[in-house]
Amino acid sequence: MLELSRLSIGFRRPAGLWRREVVPALRGVSLDVRAGEVLAVIGASGAGKSLLAQAVLGLLPANAVLAGAMRFQGAPLDPAMLRGRRIALVPQSIAWLDPLVRAGRQVEWAAGRAGLPAALRQPAATAALARFNLGAAASRRFPHQLSGGMARRAMLAIATLGQADLLVADEPTNGLDPENAARVLGHLRALADAGRGVLVISHDLSAVLPQADRVAILRDGALQETAPATAFRGRGEALASSYARALWQALPESGFHPAEASPC
Amino acid sequence: MLTARDLHHARGLLAGVSLTLAPGQVVGLAGPSGAGKTTLGRLLAGHLSPEHGTVRLDGAPLPAHGFCPVQLLPQTAELAVNPRWRVGRILEEAHTPGAAARRAFGIRDAWLRRYPHELSGGELQRVVILRSMAPGLRYLIADEISAMLDPLAQAGLWHRLLDHVADRGLGILAISHNAALLRRLGGAVWHLENARLRDATPVPASGRAAGLPLETA
Numbered sequence: 001m002l003e004l005s006r007l008s009i010g011f012r013r014p015a016g017l018w019r020r021e022v023v024p025a026l027r028g029v030s031l032d033v034r035a036g037e038v039l040a041v042i043g044a045s046g047a048g049k050s051l052l053a054q055a056v057l058g059l060l061p062a063n064a065v066l067a068g069a070m071r072f073q074g075a076p077l078d079p080a081m082l083r084g085r086r087i088a089l090v091p092q093s094i095a096w097l098d099p100l101v102r103a104g105r106q107v108e109w110a111a112g113r114a115g116l117p118a119a120l121r122q123p124a125a126t127a128a129l130a131r132f133n134l135g136a137a138a139s140r141r142f143p144h145q146l147s148g149g150m151a152r153r154a155m156l157a158i159a160t161l162g163q164a165d166l167l168v169a170d171e172p173t174n175g176l177d178p179e180n181a182a183r184v185l186g187h188l189r190a191l192a193d194a195g196r197g198v199l200v201i202s203h204d205l206s207a208v209l210p211q212a213d214r215v216a217i218l219r220d221g222a223l224q225e226t227a228p229a230t231a232f233r234g235r236g237e238a239l240a241s242s243y244a245r246a247l248w249q250a251l252p253e254s255g256f257h258p259a260e261a262s263p264c
Numbered sequence: 265m266l267t268a269r270d271l272h273h274a275r276g277l278l279a280g281v282s283l284t285l286a287p288g289q290v291v292g293l294a295g296p297s298g299a300g301k302t303t304l305g306r307l308l309a310g311h312l313s314p315e316h317g318t319v320r321l322d323g324a325p326l327p328a329h330g331f332c333p334v335q336l337l338p339q340t341a342e343l344a345v346n347p348r349w350r351v352g353r354i355l356e357e358a359h360t361p362g363a364a365a366r367r368a369f370g371i372r373d374a375w376l377r378r379y380p381h382e383l384s385g386g387e388l389q390r391v392v393i394l395r396s397m398a399p400g401l402r403y404l405i406a407d408e409i410s411a412m413l414d415p416l417a418q419a420g421l422w423h424r425l426l427d428h429v430a431d432r433g434l435g436i437l438a439i440s441h442n443a444a445l446l447r448r449l450g451g452a453v454w455h456l457e458n459a460r461l462r463d464a465t466p467v468p469a470s471g472r473a474a475g476l477p478l479e480t481a
Contacts, residue, residue, distance in 0.1 A: 044417060178443075250416045252418075257419060
């Protein structure tokens with residue numbers, strides 16, 4: 001569904017008075033998301049995870065330099081055409097919601113973007129919220145009146161209302177307690193089971209492992225490996241890269257080993 | 265000994281919570297969102313005064329002025345520092361950590377001239393932890409200090425902290441949603457739910473001794 005081949009992203013910045021240099025941030029990353037699967041991209045902060053999402057959605061800052069190829073369903077990816085229609089973002093924080101507009105109204109906007117005629121938008125919004133256990137009371141609230149878990153579900157309702165084939169979820173479990181985190185990831189899993197492709201970006205390996213099919217490990221802008229989620233077990237013998245093994249062994253439920261030379 | 269007796273707060277959020285934390289003891293505090301874990305931590309560190317009940321350090325109330333021997337480490341280090349101060353000044357707010365202490369917490373000299381927003385969350389978290397390690401420190405309340413870190417950074421942070429705490433005989437109350445992490449810390453685990461605290465220490469597989477028993481209210 002989505003194929004990235006040797007994607008590199010750098011940032012142009014001035015070097016001295018006249019020259020400009022490009023600071024590399026993502027280096028030659030190749031990965032694909034298939035229909036019906038959850039692909040998790042895992043890495044420490046600064047590894048370039050969010051840049052991947054921004055590139056797929058065409059939301060990179062103006063000074064970014066992009067190289068390599070992005071293809072979506074066999075054709076070159078044009079984010080501006082597909083964003084919000086075929087590709088949807090589940091953003092990281094409620095800061096992406098309009099603070100002055102009630103939640104239900106914002107879901108209706110999404111229905112409008114999805115191409116529904118005005119008369120059908122409100123019923124569609126109500127149905128989308130109901131899919132994520134949000135009723136009329138929640139839909140009347142402003143974003144700051146929603147709990148973190150409810151806001152996340154409202155954003156899931158917005159992202160899934162249209163017929164987007166690919167969902168990109170940026171740190172969907174940040175700030176959620178384990179029950180709410182599992183619920184949100186369960187929703188994403190169900191969407192993949194219904195045939196969509198889901199790209200989850202997270203630093204929380206243990207939270208995403210139960211629902212992911214494959215896990216791509218990013219470090220300092222380079223892809224270390226893409227492994228099936230089932231490879232994360234035992235002492236990580238099935239993992240190819242030493243960094244993926246170190247990440248796995250550092251989890252409290254695995255070994256809680258810190259890195260030998262910790263660059264964190 | 266840090267003792268809380270019969271704490272009531274925020275109209276029934278906490279109703280009759282009592283606990284004892286001993287020097288050198290590491291205790292985990294778990295419980296669902298909104299159960300009052302952070303509020304309990306703020307009461308223990310003197311950031312809040314309980315509506316009813318007492319918090320005492322070796323039998324005396326917490327000092328009202330100066331450095332508090334019970335320090336709270338918050339989840340977001342960004343909100344616990346003055347954004348207009350450089351890291352070097354932040355670090356020396358309560359004491360002057362030497363180069364050896366900075367090395368032990370992996371704080372690079374180059375950071376000292378930076379502002380807080382120029383460090384990553386994990387880097388700033390280490391600065392805030394070392395800042396709290398003044399000579400007068402006795403107990404640490406660590407509120408979800410590693411929730412936003414990747415597994416390697418999380419393990420590194422806790423190993424550093426536990427080494428340091430063992431050296432100085434400090435007591436730690438570690439608040440976290442992560443049950444596996446609390447088990448790894450090796451001490452007792454308390455559970456706060458429905459305004460009350462109970463001992464929920466997992467049966468140690470290795471026969472490692474759990475912490476002191478919880479006082480019953």
